[in-house]
Amino acid sequence: MSTVYLNGEYLPKDRAMISVDDRGFLLSDGIYEVTPAYRGRLFRVEQHMRRLRHGLDALRIEYDSAGLPEMHAELIAANSLDTEEVAIVYLQITRGVAPRTHHFPPAGTLPTVYAFAQVHRRPESARWEQGYEAVTVPDERWARVDIKSIGLLPNVLAQQAAVEAGVADALLVKDGVALEGSHNNVFAVLDGVVTTHPATQQILHGVTRAYVIELAREHGIPVEERPVPLEEMRAADEIFFTGTTTEVRPTVRLDDQPVGNGKVGPVAKALYEAFQAGTRA
Ligand code: PDD
Numbered sequence: 040m041s042t043v044y045l046n047g048e049y050l051p052k053d054r055a056m057i058s059v060d061d062r063g064f065l066l067s068d069g070i071y072e073v074t075p076a077y078r079g080r081l082f083r084v085e086q087h088m089r090r091l092r093h094g095l096d097a098l099r100i101e102y103d104s105a106g107l108p109e110m111h112a113e114l115i116a117a118n119s120l121d122t123e124e125v126a127i128v129y130l131q132i133t134r135g136v137a138p139r140t141h142h143f144p145p146a147g148t149l150p151t152v153y154a155f156a157q158v159h160r161r162p163e164s165a166r167w168e169q170g171y172e173a174v175t176v177p178d179e180r181w182a183r184v185d186i187k188s189i190g191l192l193p194n195v196l197a198q199q200a201a202v203e204a205g206v207a208d209a210l211l212v213k214d215g216v217a218l219e220g221s222h223n224n225v226f227a228v229l230d231g232v233v234t235t236h237p238a239t240q241q242i243l244h245g246v247t248r249a250y251v252i253e254l255a256r257e258h259g260i261p262v263e264e265r266p267v268p269l270e271e272m273r274a275a276d277e278i279f280f281t282g283t284t285t286e287v288r289p290t291v292r293l294d295d296q297p298v299g300n301g302k303v304g305p306v307a308k309a310l311y312e313a314f315q316a317g318t319r320a
Contacts, residue, residue, distance in 0.1 A: 040052055040053060041118050041155060041156070041157070042114065042117040042118055043055045043114075043153065043154065043155045044110055044113075044114055044152070044153065044154040044155070045057070045151075045152070045153050046149070046151060046152055046153075047152075049113065049114075049117055052155065055153070057151060057153070058136040060136045060137060060138060060139065061133055061135070061136050061151050062133050062134040062135060062136070062137065062139075062144065063131065063133030063134075063151060063189055064133075065139050066134075066139070066141075067188065067189050067190035067191075068098075068133055068134045069098075069100070069131055069132055069133030069134060069150075069151070069188070069189045070091065070094040070095065070098060070100070070131070070132055070186060070187050070188055070189060071129065071130060071131040071132070071187055071188075071189050072087050072088075072090065072091045072129075072130045072187060073087075073127055073128070073129050073130075073283045073284065074087040074111055074127065074128045074130070074283070075125060075126070075127050075128075075159070075283050075284075075318075076111075076115050076120065076123075076125070076126045076127070076128065076156075077124065077125060077318040077319065078121070078122065078123070078124060078319075079115055079116075079120065079121030079122065079123070079126075081108065081111055081112060081115070081128075082318055083246050083250065084108045084111060085108075086246045086249065087246055088104060088107055088108060090187060090244060090246065091104060091107070091130070091132075091187070092104055093185075093186070094186045094187050094188070095132065097183070097186050098134075098186065098188075099143070100132060100133075100134055100150055101150070102132055102150045102152070107130065110154065111128045111130070111154070111156075114128055114154055114155070114156040115128065115156050117156075118156045118157070120156055120157075120158060123158045123159075124161060125158070125159040125160070125161055126156055126157065126158050126159060127156065127157060127159045127283060127284065128154055128155070128156045129154060129155050129156075129157075130152070130153070130154040131151075131152075131153045131154070131189060132150050132151070132152050132153075133150060133151045133189070134148065134150060134151075135148040135149050135150045135151050136148070136149075136151065159284055161286065167288075167289075167303075167311070168303055169291075169303070170289045170290065170291030170292075170302065170303045171206070171207035171208060171288055171289060171290055171291065172204075172205075172206035172207060172208075172290065172291065172292040172293070172295075173201070173206055173207065173208035173209065173210050173220075173278070173280070173290045173292070173293050173294075174200060174201055174204045174206050174208075174209060174210070174293070174294055175209075175210045175211075175212050175217075175269065175293070175294055176196075176197040176200050176201070176209045176210065176211055176212070176221070177211075177212060177213070178193070178197075178211035178212055178213035178218055179193045179196075180193040180194070180211070182240060182241075183240050184240065184241060184242060184243055185238070185239070185240045185241075185242065185243060185244055187243060194221045194222060195221075197209040197211060197221040198221040198222065201221065206292075207288065207290075208220050208221070208223065208280050208285075208288065208290060209221040210225060210269075210272075210290075210293065212269050213241070215268050215269055215270070216236070216266045216267065216268055216269065217236070217267050217268070217269045217272040218236050218241055218242050219236065219242045219243065219245075220280045220282070220285070222282060222284070222285070223245070223247075223280040223281055223282030223284075223285040223288070224236075224242065224243070224245040224247070224248040224280065224281050224282060225272075225278065225279070225280050225281075226248075226251070226278070226279050226280075226281065227267050227271070227272050227275035227277070227278050228275055228276045228277035228278075228299075228304060228306045228307075229267075229271065229275055229276065230276075231260075231261065231276075231306075232261045232262070232263050233251075233252075233255045233260055233261065233262045233263070233306060233310075234262075234263045234264075234265065234267055235248065235252070235262075235263075235264055235267070236264070236265070236266055236267060237264040237265060237266070238264070245281060245282055245283075246283065247281040247282050247283055247285070247286065247287075247314075248281050248282075250314070250317070251281050251287065251310055251314065252264075254310055254313040254314060254317065255306075255310060257313070258309060258310075258313060260306060260309070260310075272293070273293060273294075273296065273298075275298060275299065276298075276299040276304060276306075277289065277298065277299055277303075277304035277306050277307050278290040278293060278298050279306075279307040279310070286311065286314060286315075287307060287310050287311040287314050289303040289304065289307040289308075289311075291303060
């Protein structure tokens with residue numbers, strides 16, 4: 040039985056209970072974070088907590104997040120995940136429990152804070168080397184997807200479309216622009232330039248995205264942040280997705296057409312190697 044965190048307590052998962060009046064359940068009124076740990080060490084936890092803070096402030100959920108990194112470390116330890124290559128901590132904060140109204144609940148309503156930790160399995164390198172496929176899906180999300188809201192219906196439907204197409208990733212497209220994946224960011228390699236949508240309100244500001252940009256620059260690979268039209272994406276030499284559970288995942292077929300030469304490209308490979316080395320350091 041795993042140990043989870045709920046409102047200040049560590050307890051067995053089957054004893055963690057949440058009210059049916061929770062605004063997360065009734066209204067998707069909350070946000071979440073997913074933070075990785077490599078061999079028990081949290082990776083870029085400050086960046087994840089900064090993004091969480093941005094979401095809490097944008098949604099006006101009052102919560103002191105100072106103790107969260109320590110809670111994350113506790114959960115990793117309590118679930119004996121220190122020796123795993125990759126583990127993740129999922130954290131969700133909702134506006135709390137109150138009779139259902141659209142407007143905010145009475146002042147003093149405490150947010151609900153829930154977290155769990157679990158192992159994450161990286162693909163075998165032979166599988167990774169084969170590359171992955173993706174399909175395009177219209178982006179039907181709201182206008183503030185920089186907030187990591189638990190309201191994920193369009194993401195759920197997009198990823199289900201990918202699953203039903205038998206592929207790994209869904210590429211969300213709005214007004215002809217390839218924005219990001221259902222649960223990851225997307226990059227194209229265009230004439231040697233690693234190109235990705237700028238960190239606006241139209242994408243989630245991925246912690247992995249920022250790290251991969253840093254790694255590219257460190258390796259002397261040029262980076263450009265600009266909107267990438269889908270048609271340009273289709274003609275890219277390489278496409279890859281990035282994210283906490285995705286790490287760096289190369290796309291070799293998009294909508295059943297080969298990307299570049301149809302094989303995993305050198306840029307994705309170099310960046311994945313650098314990424315893995317960075318998480319081991
Ligand atoms: N997803 N874009 C979207 C829409 C996401 O949901 C995520 C993360 C990312 C990548 O962000 P990061 O590199 O910080 O993980 C981009 C998490 C992992 C999830 O929903 O499980």
